Amino acid sequence: MAAPQERTAPSDSAVKNAAVSIESLVKSYPGRSSNAVDGLSLEVRQGEVFGLLGPNGAGKSTTIGILTTRVIPTSGTARVFDVDVVSHPVAARRLLGVVPQVNNLDRALNAWQNLTFHAAYHGVPRSLRKAKAAQLMESFGLSGRDRDDIATYSGGMAQRLLIARALMHDPRMLFLDEPTTGLDPQSRLFVWDRIRELRAAGVTIVLTTHDMDEAAELSDRVGIIDHGRLLALGTVDELTHGLEGRSILDLTIGRVDLPAHDILSGVEGVESIEKIESGNSGPPGNPGGDPPPWGQSPPAATAPPAAESNQTRLRLYLSRDPALVLGPVAQTLAKHDCPITRVQIGEPSLEDVFISLTGRSLR
Numbered sequence: 001m002a003a004p005q006e007r008t009a010p011s012d013s014a015v016k017n018a019a020v021s022i023e024s025l026v027k028s029y030p031g032r033s034s035n036a037v038d039g040l041s042l043e044v045r046q047g048e049v050f051g052l053l054g055p056n057g058a059g060k061s062t063t064i065g066i067l068t069t070r071v072i073p074t075s076g077t078a079r080v081f082d083v084d085v086v087s088h089p090v091a092a093r094r095l096l097g098v099v100p101q102v103n104n105l106d107r108a109l110n111a112w113q114n115l116t117f118h119a120a121y122h123g124v125p126r127s128l129r130k131a132k133a134a135q136l137m138e139s140f141g142l143s144g145r146d147r148d149d150i151a152t153y154s155g156g157m158a159q160r161l162l163i164a165r166a167l168m169h170d171p172r173m174l175f176l177d178e179p180t181t182g183l184d185p186q187s188r189l190f191v192w193d194r195i196r197e198l199r200a201a202g203v204t205i206v207l208t209t210h211d212m213d214e215a216a217e218l219s220d221r222v223g224i225i226d227h228g229r230l231l232a233l234g235t236v237d238e239l240t241h242g243l244e245g246r247s248i249l250d251l252t253i254g255r256v257d258l259p260a261h262d263i264l265s266g267v268e269g270v271e272s273i274e275k276i277e278s279g280n281s282g283p284p285g286n287p288g289g290d291p292p293p294w295g296q297s298p299p300a301a302t303a304p305p306a307a308e309s310n311q312t313r314l315r316l317y318l319s320r321d322p323a324l325v326l327g328p329v330a331q332t333l334a335k336h337d338c339p340i341t342r343v344q345i346g347e348p349s350l351e352d353v354f355i356s357l358t359g360r361s362l363r
């Protein structure tokens, strides 16, 4: 594939203290009524792992597509290390590596060739390519399989090869689009370790993931987007502490017909209530209350779903110690002849922040 022509050389202006700088970015796809990216502005700092989170269709891949020069924005600016990705795509591509959501390894080439051809495309001198490929094969646990047809690679091996390939030209930053989706636990931990090593080596990383544990585990900061707009930006601690109510009571109750919101919102210390999932196949039982924001969501990772057909799972956000609230909550429910079948106390997680902002779970 021939590299597109640069219009002009990138400017020598002082490099800003940002690895990624996006300002008022808009992407409108033809025939779509709403913008995929809708006035997005954010910065990714040099050397950080930045988690870009959002529900399906939030605009994450489009944003990454713009930053990695595969998608042309409708308006706004996007820079990588102060290089405008629209006017200087070739210069931008030298600075970044991309691990796409979908395996796009070249099946006509063996693993070794996938690495060395990529390096050649990015202008890595021939004398360096072999050593670099051998080093990356080794660190990604693929030594000995380098001349194999990639059709013989497992999903985990292919994913490791994709990351190795993206690093062949020593990019200053790496875009990882759902890097561990579909991987077994060992492969997932292996990829996490490599991400940590890259960060320690000073590589800036932008990560999209549907796995909240992964985002919380790896990210220095996260940005949550939906409908192409930024909803929140900060460290995981900043975001979870900013959530209304500092503690959570996760309850499963043995009724589906109870207006739990009306009944429990008067209990002292209960700031807000969300219905996570009802075992009912019909509409969630919340007469008179707000529509359940989690009505279509699978359960949060912190507790199992209310699996039985007569069970309702509620999440209560609290402004005081859960131990003080649990008693009054249990008494209130008992007055309505409603048993509690399961209780879990916890602090808000990144998934709680995500759900409170977007109103639905990632998966």
Ligand SMILES: Nc1ncnc2c1ncn2[C@@H]1O[C@H](COP(=O)(O)OP(=O)(O)OP(=O)(O)O)[C@@H](O)[C@H]1O
Residues within 6 Å of the ligand: 029, 030, 032, 035, 036, 054, 055, 056, 057, 058, 059, 060, 061, 062, 063
């Ligand atoms: N090539 C395209 N043509 C038309 N619409 C598109 C195209 N690519 C994406 N979209 C739409 O733009 C919106 C944002 O999509 P995008 O893939 O960027 O979201 P996402 O957050 O990456 O989603 P996911 O988590 O499912 O990958 C969606 O409504 C999607 O249907």
